[in-house]
Amino acid sequence: MPRVSAEEIRSEIPETQGNADLVTRCLKICEQYRLSATDLQVQWDLLTMNKSAKRMSLEALADLETQCRNDDSAKRQKLDRKQQLTAKGPPKPGTFNKDTAHLLAGVGLDTTPAYRRSAAGISPVPGFALSPMGTEAAPGSAFASRAEVGKVVVSLNTWRTFASSAEQLEVEAVAPPRTAELAESRMWERLDERARLLDAQVVAFERALSGRDDVPPLSSVSTAGSEEATFVGRVCCEGEGRLNVQSLFLEGSRASSNGCRVRVDLKDCPEYALFPGQIVAVIGINIRHSIVATRVLTVLPPRDAQAAAAATAAAAAADGPAAGRSAVAIMSAAGPFTTTDDLTYAPFTALLQKAMEVRPDCLVLLGPFVDESHPAVAGGDVPVTYETLFCRQVLDPLKDWIESQLEAEATKIPHVVLLPSPKDAHLLGAYPQPPLEFPRNALPEHVRPYMHSLSNPATFRIGGLRVAAASVDTLFLLGQQELAKVPTPTDPSAPKPDRMARLASHVLQQRHLLPLFPTPLDERQPLPVDVTANLRAGGLPCLPEVLLVPSELAPFAKLGFGGVLCVNPGKLAKAAAGGNYALISVHPASEPEPAAAAEEMPAAGVEAAEALSARSTEADALLDSVLDSQGGAASSASVKVEDVKPSLTGAAAVEPFGTPPDAPREMMTRAFVEIKKI
Structure with a gap:
């Protein structure tokens, strides 16, 4: 560019007139950084705006020179990056280099160059050549050299056996x-x-408490008084962050409290376990819009023994004559199903081989199947689509596994239940999720009766046994947000408080697989939740007998609220190593208990009502009636709690948020659980 003259500098920057030193310095800057007088004037304007420099001086020109130097350096770096990208050429889709080829070692990926494929008759789309049972781990990998294969990490009732049904x-x-x-x-x-849906949950609990004489009368959270009362609402935090005793509020319904929030004082409450979004009944005194709580109810107190007997009969009739007549065996595992150092899905192959040995009645697989956090998936180094990866590495091995048993003319064929995950890269990641859609012609007609794709979350029956499952880490989220005070028992022989069983019981007490509201925001592991869909379809339609809650927390098998068996099978793959899977067998209640049961389970002789099996469909019916009565957000204010009575259809109905009468302990003796290393 032409040299800049002193006259141009004085014309563009009037502050330099009459000062030869300033003009000389400006000319030097223009020459060094290839600027025109106009460009220098623009830089000076930027400096005066950013640095608040009002007068032209040699010190101000030093700052101007630094600004020009930084701007010139940024332009050079941008130009260098553009030249590098141009030199490399456009990216080649569907290819991989020497640094990423090992991720698919042993999978049989076709590495024929693209220009040779047409001549060789090979499809230009990269594919996988899988054996009927998948692929083995790459030699020398951490999974191939793993130790303690088959080690039992958690067990329950070892005097029982992993028994399955003799019939299909x-x-x-x-x-x-x-x-x-x-x-x-x-x-x-x-x-x-x-x-409206959030408010309906609170109104349903108010309806269930209305008319009961075993709790103080209901009152609005916005009404102060000197008498003890019962206040129903949703637990919420005053602001962002974790729940604590100083920020605990209770939000009432719009019908009774106009949606008001009031602070809750827990200093006189001996025991509680709370989290944001939980529907509770607080018993205490509302003094100046602050409830001094003496008790917190998360479920309704149980009714009398006659209700328990009626619930037993209703549950037996609802589950049908086949319920409880034979043992039901379940094998369960949660993703990820491959290690982080390759995409061979070796842990999944080992799981199918083990399933071939133990022959369960049902194989329950919880996603993610194509984990979005896998290094190859996150880095875009997979040479096929995510859907193809799922079909070739998950669906095809499952199809071959079922076909191998059909060809062997086995007396029974295990069912396979698949639940998606928000972490699946080939699916929409919002929870809750619809069932997986199998591609057309991916499964032959004779295999489809044994493959079941369910929504996330889902409740299903296998041989009359009710199982509920979800592939989100609800326990971890609850553990992060829970505010609990659990006193230590004074009796040394009494069982100590079990945190894992308490976290799992939150799900059962709230009748919801993800009861948190709002869902905590974690930038490291975001969980997008469709709140409306979660309120509509994320609940438990009935009280299950087995609850599968996969989590990053330590694996466990515990007896939760209502005598429900809660199992965390862990993850099948952990980084580059193998993880765990669960074997669950529920024996019929009519079986005689071995003598060893008395030693391992002292309470095994306690008679248990079949209220464990009582279905809580009344909860949904009551919630639907609340929604129908509201009709919309505007009309909900006209609903009054005292005008609404529980519409139970007799004593056999289990109330929402209610404790099953005389909750049984028989599941603790009927169930066999082993969680093993893969």
């Missing part, structure tokens, strides 16, 4: 949600509809 059982979903319920509000959520 059937799998059926319990009250499966419609796909429209899971998709209609995604990215189009109406705030009034969400508020």
Whole structure:
């Protein structure tokens, strides 16, 4: 560019007139950084705006020179990056280099160059050549050299055995949600509809408590008084952050409290376990809009023994004559199903080989199947689509596994139940999720009766045994947000408080697989939740007998609320090493107990009511009646608690948020659980 003259400098920057030193310095800057007088004037204006420099001086020109130097350096770096990208050429889709080829070692990936494929008759789309049972781990990998294969890390009732049914059982979903319920509000959520559904949960609990004489009378959270009362609402935090005793608030319903919030004082409450979004009844005194709590109810107190007997009969009739007549064996594992150092899915192959040995009635697989956090997936180094990876590494091995048993003419064929995960890269990641859609012609007709794709979350029956499962880490989220005070028992022989059983019981008490609201925000592991769909389709249609809650927390098998067996099978793959899987067998209640049971389970002789099996469909019916009575967000204010009575259809109905009468302990003696290393 032409040299800049002194006259141009004085014309563009009037502050330099009459000062030869300033003009000389400006000329030097223009020459060094290839600037025109106009460019220098623009830089000076930027400096005066950013540095608040009002007068032209040699010190101000030093700052101006630094600014020009930084700007010139940034332009050079941008130009260098552009030249590097141009030299490399456009990226080649569907290829991999020497640094990423090892990720698919042993999978049989076709590495024929593209220009040779047409001549050789090979499809230009990279594919996998899988053996009938998948692929083995790459030699020398951490999974191939793993130790303690088959080691039992958690066990329950070892005097029992992993027994399965002698006949072919059937799998059926319990009250499966419609796909429209899971998709209609995604990215189009109406705030009034969400508020109506949230309010309906509180109103349902108020209805269930109305008319009971075993608790103090109901009162609005906004009404102060000197008498003890019962206040129903949703636990919420004053602001962002974790719940604590100083920031604990209770939000009442719009019908009784106009949606007001009031602070809760827990200093006189001996025991509690709370989290944001929990529906509770606080018993205490409301003094100046601050409830001094003496008790917190998360479930309704149990009713009398006659209700327990009626619930037993109703549960037996609801589950059908086949319920409890034979043992039911379940094998369960949660993703990820491959290690982080390759995509061979070796842990999944080892799981199918083990399933071939133990022959369960049902194999329950919880996603993610194509983990979005896998280094190859996150880095875009997979040479096929994620859907193809799922079909070739998950569906095809499962199809071959079932076909191998059909060809052997086995007396029974295990069912396979698959639940997706928000971490699946080939699916929409909003929870709750619709069932997996198998590609056309991916499964032959003779295999489809044994493959069951369910929504996330889902409740299903296998041989009359009710199982509920979800592939989100609800326990970890609850553990992060829970505010608990659990006194240590004074009796040394009494069992100590069990945190894992308490966290799992939150799910059962709230009748919801993800009861947190709002869902905590974690940038490291985000969990997008469709709140409206979660309120509609994320609940438990009935009280299950087995609850599968996969989590990053330590694996366990515990007896939770209502005598429900809660199992965390862990993860099948942990980084580059193997993880765990669970073997669960529930024996019929009519079987005589071995003598060894008295030693391992002292309470085994306690008679248990079949109220464990009592279905809580009344909870959904009551919630639906609340929604129907509200009709909309605006009309909900006209509903009054005292005008609404529980519409129970007799003593056999189990109330929402209610404790099953005389909750049985027989599941503790009927169930066999082993969680093993893969």
